Amino acid sequence: MGSEITYAIAAGVLGGGVYALMAAGLTLVFGVLDIINVAQGILVVLGAYLSYVLYRHLHINLFVGLLITVPAMFGIGVVIYWLFIRPLRGSERTSMTLLACFAVALIIEGVLYREFGSNYVSINAPVTSASVHVLGIYLPDIYLYGFGLAVLTIVALYLMLYRTGFGRSVRATMQNQTAARLIGIDVTRVSALTFGIGTGVTAIGGMVYGSISGGFTPNSGYDLISRLLAIVILAGLGSIGGALAAAVFMTTAEALVDIWQPTWAVAVFYLAMIIILAVRPSGLFGRRAVRAQ
Amino acid sequence: MASHRARFLALGMTAVLATGVLAACGSSGNSSASSKKPILIGASLSLTGDFSADGQAYQRGYELWASYVNSHGGILGRKVKLIIKNDNSSPTQVDTNYTDLITVDHVNLVFGPFSSLLTAPSAEVAHRYGFAFVEGAGGAPIVFSEKLPNVFDVSLPVANELDPFVDWLKSLPASQRPKTAAYPMANDPFATPQVQLAQSEMQPLGIKTVYSKIFPEEVPDYLPNADLVAHANPDAVVLGSTDVPTVASFIHGFEQQHFNPKIFIAAAGPDQGAAFTSAVGVANADGMMVPDAWYPGYPSAQSQAMVKAYVAKYGGTASDVNADVAEAYSVGQVTEQAVEGTHSFEGSKLIAYLHSGKIFTSVQGPVQFNHLGENVKAIAFIFQWQDGKFVQVLPANAKGSVKILYPKPHWAS
Structure with a gap:
């Protein structure tokens, strides 16, 4: 039993890194733009398809391919914001953006169905089956890379937000859009770039997701979005670093319950989430100030 | 997760296409006005969602069968026309689809969906309206546990696989x-x-x-x-x-x-070529x-003809034809034999005939139903x-x- 717990904790922590990577863009976009991007699941899948095409058809290394997919997804994010989010204004904006994001999800899903069909595709790169032996257990390479990328991504987002002029503009926009406009910040530009960055980061999550899953279809985003939203809510809406902690909590709790009864794993996580939110409604790392606007 | 998923699926239904598939045309030998009307056959298939790969293979199986039947004069001298609705792999939507097929589209016959998960609720809908429910992918015990008299699975019972x-x-x-x-x-x-x-x-x-x-x-x-x-x-x-x-x-x-x-x-996966x-x-x-x-090299003339027709219509090679296609095709074959055996589309007559112990032929081999509707001849x-x-x-x-x-x-x- 002892080593089963060790395996479960290792699997949970590493799996948490992958989920944090997928959720980072979601929490950034919510924190800055007040948008619950329900298209995040399909954006992860889109990132997975882009990596699939580059790896399986163009034979470009998965990690090198990120140099293409991240900018591409950044561009897609900016276009999505410009076409679907920017025109929405007024008191109903938040609920309307929810519908707009859902429409975006359906459009992307439709395009993927048209291009790739409904059959599962799989990246199946050598890195997906390799592992290293550490302290008596095998740790899968792809999860280690995923965890490392999650930490790097979160650190990069943190540095961008707190160590750059653009970051100051983003934080000002996050706290009060009207005041930000008054001091000369181009809120629309900042918002578009932030949405683009959030989507670009999702390309990394998509690559890792595509690599760890045995196969995916345009429909796979639906299995992801509820978990990603749960992570962001548990972390505290808008808390990028908290997403990693919440994701690790979720996957470790599930992995531990898996030892006892796998069918209860997901339920136990959601139960724990409800209890935590009852005690701390702003989430594990949420700050009221973030939601002040 | 299930509630989120259900909500998204429900919303997604607004964008789901109901696909009508017109079977290939051929000449009819019957000259009466009523016989010129095509036989409407309804089915709900998972063209999107978790079972979409299987659902689309099923669609091809049904289409192939319809093409074959229509090119050989139809059933009782009438062409068949398939009406296929997309259930997005949702047990809720499949219930709605069969209700619509029967009460709105007024189909003459219904064919089963893909998976036991969707067959169980849809069989109850068919039973409510007195339709025989011939299916090929509902072999799990939950489908037969209700002991519905109208369920007939042409494939191998799952538990015995x-x-x-x-x-x-x-x-x-x-x-x-x-x-x-x-x-x-x-x-x-x-x-x-x-x-x-x-x-x-x-x-x-x-x-x-x-x-x-x-x-x-x-x-x-x-x-x-x-x-x-x-x-x-x-x-x-x-x-x-x-x-x-x-x-x-x-x-x-x-x-x-x-x-x-x-x-x-x-149980499944390695069979997907x-x-x-x-x-x-x-x-x-x-x-x-x-x-x-079943497998593409299954040694029967009917099966080989179906595989050949599949490759001719959809391309690829014989190894691209998976068992879903054969299961769907078999549903059509058994239904066709029951209709021709009874000269009727009436549910009660078809159900009685299918339960009669008669052995039917199919691309998957012989089919004979026990009192639960399981195929006892499947190997x-x-x-x-x-x-x-x-x-x-x-x-x-x-x-x-x-x-x-x-x-x-x-x-x-």
């Missing part, structure tokens, strides 16, 4: 049998019953169970489950899977843990086993990947079987 595998284990000398086995199962009415039955029959053979758990079907990765199975280090793994990704995830997990079982058999080998690699497929009742086979080829290995004495590869080779990486 692993029988040849267990029989083979029994035939081995005790010293050659696996000593331990693991039974990870997806929470699905197709996957769980057959693995649980196999487990109950393997334990008395002295094969100790070291892992037996049911896991949620729709989790994005199976690392913890695969790790726990690998940690238990069983000689045999009997995986209750429903699709390629589940099997591929376990294979990748086992590779990562450097765990090589002597036997690895999965190129989709499977693409996901795991041809070398890793070696030795993987899967139960099924289970076990297939295995050997050197990049998908071959029949069990029953060992069956025509077409080759020697089983045991123990399974180690993973290629």
Whole structure:
């Protein structure tokens, strides 16, 4: 039993890194733009398809391919914001953006169905089956890379937000859009770039997701979005670093319950989430100030 | 997760296309006005969603059958016209679709959907309106547990799919049998019953169970489950899977843990041809086993003609035709024989005829229904990947079987 717990904790922590990577863009976009991007699941899948095409058809290394997919997804994010989010204004904006994001999800899903069909595709790169032996257990390479990328991504987002002029503009926009406009910040530009960055980061999550899953279809985003939203809510809406902690909590709790009864794993996580939110409604790392606007 | 999913599926329905498929045209020999009206046959299929690959294969099977029938004069001198609605793999939507097909589209007959999960609720709808419900993918016990008189499954009952595998284990000398086995199962009415039955029959053979758990079907990765199975280090793994990704995830997990079982058999996944080998690699497929009742090389003239027609219409090769196509085609064949046998589309007459003990023919072989609507003539086979080829290995004495590869080779990486 002892080593089963060790395996479960290792699997949970590493799996948490992958989920944090997928959720980072979601929490950034919510924190800055007040948008619950329900298209995040399909954006992860889109990132997975882009990596699939580059790896399986163009034979470009998965990690090198990120140099293409991240900018591409950044561009897609900016276009999505410009076409679907920017025109929405007024008191109903938040609920309307929810519908707009859902429409975006359906459009992307439709395009993927048209291009790739409904059959599962799989990246199946050598890195997906390799592992290293550490302290008596095998740790899968792809999860280690995923965890490392999650930490790097979160650190990069943190540095961008707190160590750059653009970051100051983003934080000002996050706290009060009207005041930000008054001091000369181009809120629309900042918002578009932030949405683009959030989507670009999702390309990394998509690559890792595509690599760890045995196969995916345009429909796979639906299995992801509820978990990603749960992570962001548990972390505290808008808390990028908290997403990693919440994701690790979720996957470790599930992995531990898996030892006892796998069918209860997901339920136990959601139960724990409800209890935590009852005690701390702003989430594990949420700050009221973030939601002040 | 389920509530979120249900909400998204419900919203997604607004964008789902209801697809009407017009069967190929041919000449009709009947000149009366009423007989010129086509026979409307309704079906709900999972053209999107979790079962979309199977649902689309089913659509092709139904279309192929309709094309064949129409090119041979139709049924009772009337052409057939399929009305296929997309259920997005949702048990709720499938209920709505069959209700609409019967009450709005006024179809003459209905064909079953894909998967036991969707067959169970849709059979009740058909029963409510007195329709015979011939289907090919609802072989799980939950479909028959309601004892509906209108359900007729032309395929192999799910629970018995692993029988040849267990029989083979029994035939081995005790010293050659696996000593331990693991039974990870997806929470699905197709996957769980057959693995649980196999487990109950393997334990008395002295094969100790070291892992037996049911896991949620729709989790994005199976690392913890695969790790726990690998940690238990069983000689045999009997995986209750429903699709390629589940099997591929376990294979990748086992590779990562450097765990090589002597036997690895999965309820579904390895039967998906190129989709499977693409996901795991041809070398890793070696030795993987899967139960099924049909394969493209199935030695029957009807089956070979269907495979030829499939390749001619949809392209590819014979190995691209999976068992879903044959199951769907068989649904059409059995229904056609029942209609021609009764000269009627009336549900009660068709149900009585299908229950009469008559033996029907199909591309999957003979079909005869017991009182529950299970096909008692269906024969289970076990297939295995050997050197990049998908071959029949069990029953060992069956025509077409080759020697089983045991123990399974180690993973290629």
